């Protein structure tokens with residue numbers, strides 16, 4: 549507990565930056581010039597105990613670099629970072645006992661060993677007491693349905709099985725914080741559902757704090773109560789999905805079914821983005837009054853059906869990443 553009686557934050561990032569020095573050949577000669585690439589450019593956020601947070605952003609935004617700093621693999625160029633109250637790069641070993649990390653593109657398991665043996669080695673690495681290990685392994689085996697392939701060498705596992713194995717490996721020592729870098733990448737729909745269901749339960753029943761990077765919209769909608777969006781190394785948004793829709797002032801879509809097919813309808817302030825027989829899709833700016841637009845249409849056209857649709861999260865993020873929307877960055 550902190551002095552005020554509130555539990556300390558699991559993650560506290562204040563103005564964290566990371567830049568890389570690149571050496572490039574200047575012209576044809578042997579001379580090389582040094583340039584600096586700012587991968588993370590002054591990011592501040594706090595994640596409290598028990599939260600489930602999505603860390604999103606377009607390719608190259610700085611997500612993996614942030615995760616590497618949170619887990620102590622990289623040291624920030626400036627700013628301060630505390631994870632479980634520790635400085636990750638200075639106290640990397642002590643921190644490793646408190647957190648679990650899964651990189652979807654890489655495995656921490658031993659390629660040639662059966663999954664069971666990898667998990668036993670991990671127990672020794674983390675010095676988990678034998679009875680606690682047995683209990684957790686049984687629990688994770690049941691929740692992640694590992695039993696059918698516990699004795700299979702890791703190299704023979706499917707991607708979905710390997711990911712479940714990696715999750716078990718990251719959780720065997722009972723970490724308070726789980727950091728995941730694209731945990732559902734490449735998984736089929738059934739495996740994704742298993743992994744998502746598991747993460748949901750881990751967070752809800754165990755209270756494990758989870759920070760997840762993903763490009764998968766299903767992960768975001770199903771799991772993340774709060775999203776942080778980074779763009780060009782800076783935090784562009786911090787809040788829940790409903791607020792994100794509002795913040796980007798995403799346009800709404802009016803789907804109009806005319807009595808018969810015809811040319812695109814015409815009305816001030818709206819744009820027909822698609823037609824399909826008698827059906828037309830109209831982009832409605834958020835500021836527009838939907839009732840007035842519907843009344844205006846009904847006056848001029850014979851309409852048999854009409855539906856108003858909020859932009860889905862895919863459209864919202866695509867617009868945000870492309871820079872279409874004027875959104876207000878959330879102050880730290």
Ligand SMILES: Nc1ncnc2c1ncn2[C@@H]1O[C@H](COP(=O)(O)OP(=O)(O)OP(=O)(O)O)[C@@H](O)[C@H]1O
Nearest residue numbers: 568585586587605606607608609610611612613614
């Ligand atoms: N070790 C490194 N040396 C030099 N540049 C790096 C290094 N690691 C990352 N970068 C650069 O830093 C920027 C941010 O990369 P990062 O991998 O953090 O992005 P990301 O948001 O995780 O992207 P993606 O969604 O594609 O995984 C990119 O321009 C990348 O090329």
